[in-house]
């Protein structure tokens with residue numbers, strides 16, 4: 001459906017209507033990636049450059065201070081967690097097209113072979129030889145890549161509710177059941193960057209921001225721990241890279257994953273902005289410490305990306321949910 005919407009002109013029409021409704025202010029979107037392959041990211045950047053200017057995050061912070069919109073449609077590229085693909089797949093594309101990006105590092109994992117717990121779950125699901133998994137009363141089929149990805153997403157959402165110690169034990173048990181080692185050769189793409197890679201990318205113009213040390217949901221840990229997580233990730237990057245760190249991304253980043261107390265800590269540590277994963281586009285009057293983003297997954301195609309960024313996809317979903325489009329037109 002996205003390819004049809006994008007290629008038939010519906011997309012262009014929708015954007016021009018949006019622009020008029022938006023007092024003519026060009027749209028500004030902050031994209032939120034985690035892991036992505038080089039070929040897919042190359043396709044994304046090529047289609048983005050047809051419709052948007054890609055600028056560094058610090059330009060948005062400067063415009064925010066002046067309450068000034070961007071003069072043309074603008075996109076900002078951000079990556080959370082600092083997986084190794086940022087170096088192997090993303091950096092070559094950034095260099096090829098001379099586009100800026102920000103990467104938010106979970107600094108306790110940088111330069112270590114350890115996997116973030118949710119990456120360990122996905123790694124296990126994608127590389128197991130088992131074809132079904134029974135977990136918390138649900139049986140997940142694991143025959144196709146899609147089924148494996150869906151199972152991983154649902155189990156990650158389930159495990160987010162658990163206490164950290166319980167969660168880590170359950171992840172270990174899960175990997176043991178799946179017969180997948182977090183140290184094996186297939187774990188490579190799920191690992192994080194090394195500090196050497198971070199320094200090389202910083203020298204190439206990539207901005208680095210804090211994303212805590214161990215990736216806790218900050219409203220679910222004692223405030224003292226949240227304070228250390230926010231401050232120490234900033235200090236680690238400054239020490240290893242040697243440049244000031246001004247931007248922060250909340251782990252998980254949804255409504256309820258940060259609050260006024262957490263925002264206060266982020267400000268106290270000298271960050272100039274903080275990014276959520278609450279969906280939406282940027283407006284000059286937005287709170288710089290609750291910036292909204294559009295999440296882009298590794299299986300988002302180039303047409304789907306453009307339709308998603310324009311807001312057209314959300315409109316379609318709204319229409320579908322309200323029954324204004326018939327079932328047969330959904331695919």
Ligand SMILES: [Zn+2]
Nearest residue numbers: 080081251252
């Ligand atoms: Zn994250």
